[in-house]
Amino acid sequence: MESAIPQHLVTARTRHRRVPDDYAPPYPSFVARHKPSVQRVVMAYFGIQTQGAPLPAAEQAIAGITSAFAAGDGPAHWDQARYIDEAGFTNVVTVAYWNDRKKFDDWFPAARDSWTGAQRAQGGFGDGFGTFIEVLYPSVEGYETLFSSLGRPEGVAVLADDMSGEVQEHAYWGGMRDRIPKSQTNEMAPAGAARAVRDGARIQVIPHDNVCLIRSGQDWGDTETAERKMYLEDVEPVLREGMDFLRDSGRSIGCYANRYMTVVSADGGQAEKSYGMSWWKSLAALERWAESHPTHVRIFGAAMKYLSTLGPAAKLRLYHEVTVARADEQFFEYLNWTAPRK
Amino acid sequence: MESAIPQHLVTARTRHRRVPDDYAPPYPSFVARHKPSVQRVVMAYFGIQTQGAPLPAAEQAIAGITSAFAAGDGPAHWDQARYIDEAGFTNVVTVAYWNDRKKFDDWFPAARDSWTGAQRAQGGFGDGFGTFIEVLYPSVEGYETLFSSLGRPEGVAVLADDMSGEVQEHAYWGGMRDRIPKSQTNEMAPAGAARAVRDGARIQVIPHDNVCLIRSGQDWGDTETAERKMYLEDVEPVLREGMDFLRDSGRSIGCYANRYMTVVSADGGQAEKSYGMSWWKSLAALERWAESHPTHVRIFGAAMKYLSTLGPAAKLRLYHEVTVARADEQFFEYLNWTAPRK
Numbered sequence: 001m002e003s004a005i006p007q008h009l010v011t012a013r014t015r016h017r018r019v020p021d022d023y024a025p026p027y028p029s030f031v032a033r034h035k036p037s038v039q040r041v042v043m044a045y046f047g048i049q050t051q052g053a054p055l056p057a058a059e060q061a062i063a064g065i066t067s068a069f070a071a072g073d074g075p076a077h078w079d080q081a082r083y084i085d086e087a088g089f090t091n092v093v094t095v096a097y098w099n100d101r102k103k104f105d106d107w108f109p110a111a112r113d114s115w116t117g118a119q120r121a122q123g124g125f126g127d128g129f130g131t132f133i134e135v136l137y138p139s140v141e142g143y144e145t146l147f148s149s150l151g152r153p154e155g156v157a158v159l160a161d162d163m164s165g166e167v168q169e170h171a172y173w174g175g176m177r178d179r180i181p182k183s184q185t186n187e188m189a190p191a192g193a194a195r196a197v198r199d200g201a202r203i204q205v206i207p208h209d210n211v212c213l214i215r216s217g218q219d220w221g222d223t224e225t226a227e228r229k230m231y232l233e234d235v236e237p238v239l240r241e242g243m244d245f246l247r248d249s250g251r252s253i254g255c256y257a258n259r260y261m262t263v264v265s266a267d268g269g270q271a272e273k274s275y276g277m278s279w280w281k282s283l284a285a286l287e288r289w290a291e292s293h294p295t296h297v298r299i300f301g302a303a304m305k306y307l308s309t310l311g312p313a314a315k316l317r318l319y320h321e322v323t324v325a326r327a328d329e330q331f332f333e334y335l336n337w338t339a340p341r342k
Numbered sequence: 343m344e345s346a347i348p349q350h351l352v353t354a355r356t357r358h359r360r361v362p363d364d365y366a367p368p369y370p371s372f373v374a375r376h377k378p379s380v381q382r383v384v385m386a387y388f389g390i391q392t393q394g395a396p397l398p399a400a401e402q403a404i405a406g407i408t409s410a411f412a413a414g415d416g417p418a419h420w421d422q423a424r425y426i427d428e429a430g431f432t433n434v435v436t437v438a439y440w441n442d443r444k445k446f447d448d449w450f451p452a453a454r455d456s457w458t459g460a461q462r463a464q465g466g467f468g469d470g471f472g473t474f475i476e477v478l479y480p481s482v483e484g485y486e487t488l489f490s491s492l493g494r495p496e497g498v499a500v501l502a503d504d505m506s507g508e509v510q511e512h513a514y515w516g517g518m519r520d521r522i523p524k525s526q527t528n529e530m531a532p533a534g535a536a537r538a539v540r541d542g543a544r545i546q547v548i549p550h551d552n553v554c555l556i557r558s559g560q561d562w563g564d565t566e567t568a569e570r571k572m573y574l575e576d577v578e579p580v581l582r583e584g585m586d587f588l589r590d591s592g593r594s595i596g597c598y599a600n601r602y603m604t605v606v607s608a609d610g611g612q613a614e615k616s617y618g619m620s621w622w623k624s625l626a627a628l629e630r631w632a633e634s635h636p637t638h639v640r641i642f643g644a645a646m647k648y649l650s651t652l653g654p655a656a657k658l659r660l661y662h663e664v665t666v667a668r669a670d671e672q673f674f675e676y677l678n679w680t681a682p683r684k
Binding site: 023288301305 | 361514630646
């Protein structure tokens with residue numbers, strides 16, 4: 001058993017963990033481990049918003065960005081997913097990860113220019129799609145990961161040099177916070193006020209401090225008959241209900257946006273993977289929803305039962321990555337884009 | 343909105359609350375308030391253990407203790423409840439509350455002598471019942487209460503001088519700890535080892551520090567048709583399942599004992615009230631069960647939904663009292679008593 005906080009990020013605490021030192025979780029979970037030289041990562045979401053399936057111009061834009069990823073300074077990993085937003089638009093979201101801020105900074109300007117910048121704006125919007133870029137570049141003290149099993153890293157964990165052994169800080173409310181190294185000394189309370197700056201068809205969001213992003217995924221590709229049925233019939237509908245609540249009514253509880261996405265497979269079809277991606281006013285707001293909203297309480301109850309019962313036999317893979325970012329570790333830009341939520 | 347910790351017990355914190363200062367609970371709850379001169383309370387459980395319904399001798403013992411309660415130094419409040427333990431014995435438990443340790447100390451020796459002491463032992467046990475006394479005398483820093491509504495205090499709260507307004511620290515995991523004044527500076531970790539000392543038919547338990555007791559009750563007497571059906575059919579069976587789990591399998595997770603009791607009404611029948619009373623190795627062990635055991639997660643989910651939905655219209659009344667006591671704030675004595683759990 002080891003701490004989710006790697007040795008080189010352990011500091012003198014001013015804030016306590018929520019569990020005693022002899023706490024033993026009821027089932028194993030693991031976290032991604034970067035080598036100590038990695039100080040910062042980049043998570044960059046490039047979105048396309050279209051009416052119906054993407055038209056050739058949109059497909060071309062997507063092909064353009066993934067082709068740009070292949071450059072020397074491009075991301076170490078990326079994946080792609082789709083969802084229909086609450087206004088009925090199809091969104092294709094390609095997320096790319098770096099573990100070197102400098103490489104991203106060198107790579108990004110041209111990509112931005114073509115995606116949400118002057119180059120794209122010059123072409124007009126007769127091709128009928130909107131675009132957005134949402135980026136976090138947190139220090140390694142500002143985010144955490146969690147995996148229910150080893151062998152198939154997802155998201156930022158693909159960049160990690162290794163996975164941990166079984167970690168202690170999970171399977172209790174507050175584990176997410178306790179896994180973030182900053183929590184040793186920092187409440188991570190939101191500060192300041194976000195504002196949107198509109199310039200023609202472009203909107204930039206100037207964020208506040210300590211916005212929180214969660215990407216929380218599930219992979220049922222390895223499940224067999226009974227377990228698959230259990231996931232698809234018992235767990236997924238409850239999960240979807242929670243995702244719909246956040247999408248449609250999240251604002252009232254501090255959820256700025258939620259996207260429940262289906263991962264796109266290598267052949268362009270639907271992978272047997274999905275993830276929820278949501279933006280929050282604060283880690284505390286995410287904690288409160290997770291702990292007390294009936295849909296998530298049911299998700300959690302089902303997951304606890306599932307993982308405690310099936311143990312190592314479970315083939316369903318669960319993971320998440322949660323980031324709390326300073327204002328200067330965030331970037332949001334939208335072009336010819338329709339805010340799906342009024 | 344006020345803090346559950348009364349002003350006169352607020353100290354400079356070395357440990358943080360689990361919620362930010364702007365946390366707003368989704369429904370109201372209240373706590374008992376003693377006048378500042380009350381420094382310590384006493385919660386004394388007097389139990390009878392019999393095969394089947396109590397025989398006249400046992401009834402006489404119970405009448406004797408309740409008659410002793412009427413003395414000048416007797417308790418400010420008491421109530422009585424029954425349950426069948428896992429070995430099939432009927433238990434009648436009379437619990438009495440003082441808010442003055444000195445009065446209790448003056449009153450207790452004679453009561454103890456007749457209940458689990460020399461006087462009762464002298465009579466032999468041909469009358470066929472066992473007895474026990476379990477007492478906590480915590481400082482007011484060491485316990486908390488919570489009520490879903492005003493107007494009908496239960497347990498130690500009957501002694502209180504007032505009830506609070508709506509308190510902030512509830513409806514999230516960790517609220518129980520945050521309501522205990524000691525949590526401002528103290529982890530309340532268990533310390534030392536408990537041991538049993540047997541002397542003939544008498545067993546005394548010498549406890550360890552920071553044993554935790556919860557009395558958690560429900561009163562469905564005021565509920566009407568639809569709500570009553572919802573409580574009895576949807577909530578109570580889930581609650582019972584959790585209580586049975588703790589009774590039968592609690593040891594593995596730090597629950598020393600659990601009694602799911604039906605309150606005895608003034609006429610000796612069953613009141614429409616019950617409470618679970620359980621002894622725990624630590625507050626942390628209680629927290630972990632409450633947060634992660636499927637039965638309690640379902641209880642919590644149901645309660646959150648119920649109270650959030652019905653709001654002030656809910657007629658079901660819920661309350662609890664939770665104490666964390668030092669070793670020298672506890673007393674346990676059993677006479678001619680059968681440990682129901684092997």
